[in-house]
Amino acid sequence: MEEKSEINGHAVPGTGTTDRIMEKNAKKKKKSTGEKVVMFLRRNMMVILTVTGVLVGVGLGMMVRTMNLSRAHIAYFAFPGEMLLRMLKMIILPLIVCSLISGAASLDTRSLGKLGGIAVTYFLATTLIASGIGVALAFIIKPGVGAGSLNTNSLALEKVSSNKEAADSFLDLARNIFPANLVAASFRTYATDYKMVAVGNTTNGSLLYEKVPVGTDLESMNILGLALFAMMFGVALRKLGGEGEELIRFFNAFNEATMVLVAWIMWYVPIGITFLVASKIVEMQDVVLLVTSLGKYIFASILGHIIHGGLVLPLIYFCITRKNPFTFLVGLIAPFTTAFATCSSSATLPSMIKCVEENNGVDKRISRFILPIGATVNMDGAAIFQCIAAVFIAQLNDRELNAGVIFTILVMATASSIGAAGVPAGGIITIAIILEAIGLPTNDLSLMLAVDWIVDRTTTVVNVESDALGAGILHHINQQEMKKQQLRQEGGELTEVRVEVAANIQAEEETSPLVTHQNKDAMPEAVESVL
Structure with missing residues (x-):
């Protein structure tokens, strides 16, 4: 049977289980370098x-x-x-x-x-x-x-x-x-091509041609x-x-x-x-x-x-x-x-x-x-x-x-x-x-x-x-x-009462992601003040 002891009224594992947990943690620490290499290889x-x-x-x-x-x-x-x-x-x-x-x-x-x-x-x-x-x-x-x-x-x-x-x-x-x-x-792009069109005769009777732009489509x-x-x-x-x-x-x-x-x-x-x-x-x-x-x-x-x-x-x-x-x-x-x-x-x-x-x-x-x-x-x-x-x-x-x-x-x-x-x-x-x-x-x-x-x-x-x-x-x-918008929205008065409204942070998180984003930096200080 596992040995059990009580701390603050809660049963905890005995020393044998604790030793095994510590051994596992030690093995994890030993593998940390290898894990870092594997993580690097996976990432890259x-x-x-x-x-x-x-x-x-x-x-x-x-x-x-x-x-x-x-x-x-x-x-x-x-x-x-x-x-x-x-x-x-x-x-x-x-x-x-x-x-x-x-x-x-x-x-x-x-x-x-x-x-x-x-x-x-x-x-x-x-x-x-x-x-x-x-x-x-x-x-x-x-x-x-x-x-x-x-x-x-x-x-x-x-x-x-x-x-x-x-x-x-x-x-x-x-x-x-x-x-x-x-x-x-x-699948097509417009492109201009040219064709020669007869527009009249010259003085010696030969045809006179003019280059005219014509729209075409390219396969692109x-x-x-x-x-x-x-x-x-x-x-x-x-x-x-x-x-x-x-x-x-x-x-x-x-x-x-x-x-x-x-x-x-x-x-x-x-x-x-x-x-x-x-x-x-x-x-x-x-x-x-x-x-x-x-x-x-x-x-x-x-x-x-x-x-x-x-x-x-x-x-x-x-x-x-x-x-x-x-x-x-x-x-x-x-x-x-x-x-x-x-x-x-x-x-x-x-x-x-x-x-x-x-x-x-x-x-x-x-x-x-x-x-x-x-x-x-x-x-x-x-x-x-x-x-x-x-x-x-x-x-x-x-x-x-x-x-x-x-x-x-x-x-x-x-x-x-x-x-x-x-x-x-x-x-x-x-x-x-x-x-x-x-x-x-x-x-x-x-x-x-x-x-x-x-x-x-x-x-x-x-x-x-x-x-x-x-x-x-x-x-x-x-x-x-x-x-800049965050600073403008917060203002001086809001900064002074930030700790006082810390108890409502949980409610704000559930209803307004924008407020959560704005007050994220203030959360550690606010929680500490409440505790």
């Missing part, structure tokens, strides 16, 4: 597996490259990576629409306008800074000087045709903001139009009051279910990334010739991304929040790795939202409202390499760039990066807008396309980093505003 398992996938992909690609596979076999080899991209793209539509609707509906109209204004200011400021860095580096490094003999024939590259007018590009951007058909916008999701509609729809639901609550709850539940799907897809990411990286290495032709010929351009672009992503963006975050930006960025290694492998801001969005909320504690209302917008319009990395590419092609063609042309490049790069699609090589065609605006030929775009698979990886990482830090800044500003 996705990051470890994702980074490992990249490294294994590089090694696997170098091995398979020696086998001289046919085009068909390379396509089969790339199939697991293709499946990852398809799964990520599958989740983009419900994620963007539901997150923006629930985010806009959960925010007050005044705070929505304030946060939106801050976000737009941040996006424009960082993109302008990125464009300035790109132009400055292009003039310092001069990647196109002395490379006049470089052409697509020497590198065996195909010509890239782009005859689109700059004015039509911006008109297409405006048309896509307001899609005529929301269902079609899920119109994310910009869907995002704007989702935001406006969320604001409209908020305005309905009680009548819109059911629909808001529906989209909130839809959003949470989508994030569960994202969590499942994330476990396939390491496998997909391995084959994405490996297949890209296998596909490379004469990479040594490309890198040596376009080495300055590649170096300037990657250096610009390192400066902007490693110095400028963290400095902006630190100046506004007074917090260590690199602590914030450490929690985002997994989405950065996904961005590096997939080269798609949109495909990285599910992972980014998950990590920003879970690892960095950003408010869901902020992250699910700002990040989808950022993935659509905030393209800092694209602005850098577009500016470098424009100056590179100008130097390649021995064109002098005066102050007016440089200003045009800055403005056009900032504006055109907003409409750049968040897909691999999405920024290449937007360079044509800049070239057309400053009167440069677009036939050298194939040089950019040849090494885009290298530059686009750091481009996408900088794009998603800027989005994430923007969400962190907005979260900090929102927290500061909440604290």
Whole structure:
């Protein structure tokens, strides 16, 4: 039988049971180091597996490259990576629409306008800074000087045709903001094409033709139009009051279910990334010739991304929040790795939202409202390499760039990066807008396309980093505003009687979460006073 004793009238276990309990506690203490390691591995398992996938992909690609596979076999080899991209793209539509609707509906109209204004200011400021860095580096490094003999024939590259007018590009951007058909916008984007129409005869009797713009549809999701509609729809639901609550709850539940799907897809990411990286290495032709010929351009672009992503963006975050930006960025290694492998801001969005909320504690209302917008319009990395590419092609063609042309490049790069699609090589065609605006030929775009698979990886990482830090800044500003409102609501008189009303804290907790949140700091003192 167990020995029992009494303390204050309550039976407690005897010394034998107490010894066993103490032994168990001692064993737990001995395992504490091992448990910490296991907890660390569990917490960072996705990051470890994702980074490992990249490294294994590089090694696997170098091995398979020696086998001289046919085009068909390379396509089969790339199939697991293709499946990852398809799964990520599958989740983009419900994620963007539901997150923006629930985010806009959960925010007050005044705070929505304030946060939106801050976000737009941040996006424009960082993109302008990125464009300035790109132009400055292009003039310092001069990647196109002395490379006049470089052409697509020497590198065996195909010509890239782009005859689109700059004015039509911006008109297409405006048309896509307001899609005529929301269902079609899920898989089509409006784009202007041209056809030659006979308008009369010349003096010698031959027909006179005129180039006329004609609207066409491209097989690409119109994310910009869907995002704007989702935001406006969320604001409209908020305005309905009680009548819109059911629909808001529906989209909130839809959003949470989508994030569960994202969590499942994330476990396939390491496998997909391995084959994405490996297949890209296998596909490379004469990479040594490309890198040596376009080495300055590649170096300037990657250096610009390192400066902007490693110095400028963290400095902006630190100046506004007074917090260590690199602590914030450490929690985002997994989405950065996904961005590096997939080269798609949109495909990285599910992972980014998950990590920003879970690892960095950003408010869901902020992250699910700002990040989808950022993935659509905030393209800092694209602005850098577009500016470098424009100056590179100008130097390649021995064109002098005066102050007016440089200003045009800055403005056009900032504006055109907003409409750049968040897909691999999405920024290449937007360079044509800049070239057309400053009167440069677009036939050298194939040089950019040849090494885009290298530059686009750091481009996408900088794009998603800027989005994430923007969400962190907005979260900090929102927290500061909440604290100011809390102090205003409390006032001097309430502070004096806080201890006296401590006995009612339990009742307040059950009826008003807002009061609980406001008085959370005062609870330990209040309970002690009551006792």
